[in-house]
Amino acid sequence: MQVRLATSRGFCFGVEDAIEIAEAALETHGPGNVVALGPVIHNKQVVGKLEQAGLNQSGELEIIDPAKAVLIRSHGASPETIARAQQRGLRIVDATCVLVKRAQNVVRQLHEEGYHVVMIGDPNHPEVRGVIGYAPNVTVIDRGADLEQALPYRERLGIVAQTTHSPVHVAEMIAEILKRPYREVKIVNTLCLEVTRRQEAAVALCAEVDVMFVLGGLNSANTREMARLCEEQGRATYHIETADQLEPHMVAGRKVAGVTAGASTPEWVIAEFVRKLEAI
Numbered sequence: 001m002q003v004r005l006a007t008s009r010g011f012c013f014g015v016e017d018a019i020e021i022a023e024a025a026l027e028t029h030g031p032g033n034v035v036a037l038g039p040v041i042h043n044k045q046v047v048g049k050l051e052q053a054g055l056n057q058s059g060e061l062e063i064i065d066p067a068k069a070v071l072i073r074s075h076g077a078s079p080e081t082i083a084r085a086q087q088r089g090l091r092i093v094d095a096t097c098v099l100v101k102r103a104q105n106v107v108r109q110l111h112e113e114g115y116h117v118v119m120i121g122d123p124n125h126p127e128v129r130g131v132i133g134y135a136p137n138v139t140v141i142d143r144g145a146d147l148e149q150a151l152p153y154r155e156r157l158g159i160v161a162q163t164t165h166s167p168v169h170v171a172e173m174i175a176e177i178l179k180r181p182y183r184e185v186k187i188v189n190t191l192c193l194e195v196t197r198r199q200e201a202a203v204a205l206c207a208e209v210d211v212m213f214v215l216g217g218l219n220s221a222n223t224r225e226m227a228r229l230c231e232e233q234g235r236a237t238y239h240i241e242t243a244d245q246l247e248p249h250m251v252a253g254r255k256v257a258g259v260t261a262g263a264s265t266p267e268w269v270i271a272e273f274v275r276k277l278e279a280i
C-alpha cells in the first residue's frame with residue numbers, strides 16, 4: 001500500500017505547550033498533586049501517559065482537594081470557573097492556549113465596546129463554554145439552522161468563531177448574518193491558523209489518494225472537522241484514533257492512502273499507524 005502524509009498534521013504549538021505545562025506542574029507539585037479540570041487535550045493516548053505520570057483529572061471543581069493544584073487545560077475556562085477555583089484556595093496552573101486566550105479577550109473587549117457578541121461554534125465544546133463566559137448573554141450559533149431562532153435583533157453585533165472551525169464554514173455563517181439588517185457588524189478573526197493549515201493540507205491530499213485516514217480523538221473538534229472536509233471532497237474517509245482500529249476492508253481495492261492527524265495527535269501515533277498501513 002502506498003502511503004502519503006499530509007504536509008501539515010498532528011501536534012500544534014498550543015497542545016505541545018499544554019503538555020509541557022502539565023509535565024512541569026507534576027515536577028513542581030509532585031505526582032498525584034495536580035488535577036486537570038477535564039482532559040488536558042482531546043487525545044486518550046496522551047492523556048493516558050500523563051495519568052501514568054501522576055496527573056489526576058476531575059470534571060468537578062468542588063470535589064478537588066484544596067491542597068492540590070488545578071490545571072486549566074488548553075481549551076481554557078470561564079472567569080467564573082477560575083474565580084470558584086480561587087475561592088476554594090486551589091493553586092491554578094494555566095495551560096490555556098494563547099489563541100484561546102486571545103478569543104477570550106476579544107469577547108470581553110467587544111462587549112466593553114457595546115457590541116452584542118455572537119460566537120460561531122459548538123455550544124457544547126469546552127473552548128466555547130469557556131470563551132462565552134467573558135461577556136454576558138453571548139449568542140452561540142453553530143449551523144445555519146440556528147440563525148433564525150438564536151440571533152437576536154441588536155443594532156451592533158460583534159462576531160468571533162471557535163478557533164477550530166473551518167474558514168469556509170465561518171464565512172458562510174457570516175454571509176447569512178450580513179443578509180440581516182444590522183447597523184454595524186464587527187468581525188474579529190479568532191480562527192487558528194494551525195488548524196486552517198492542517199485542513200488545507202488534508203483537502204489537497206484528498207486529490208492524490210483514493211482513501212483518507214484522519215487520526216485523532218473522536219471527541220476532538222478539529223479532527224472531526226478535518227474528516228468532514230475530506231468527506232466533502234468525495235474521498236472515502238476514516239476518522240480513527242490508533243493503528244489498532246485499522247481493518248483490512250478499509251483499504252481493500254485501494255492503492256494510495258492519505259494520512260493526516262488532528263492537532264492533538266502525537267507523531268508516534270501517526271508513525272505507528274503508517275507502519276501498519278505500509279505493511280498491508
Ligand code: SF4
Pocket residue numbers: 012013014015074097098099100163164192193194195222263
Ligand atoms: S489548535 Fe490552535 S487554538 Fe487549539 S490548541 Fe492548537 S494552536 Fe491553540
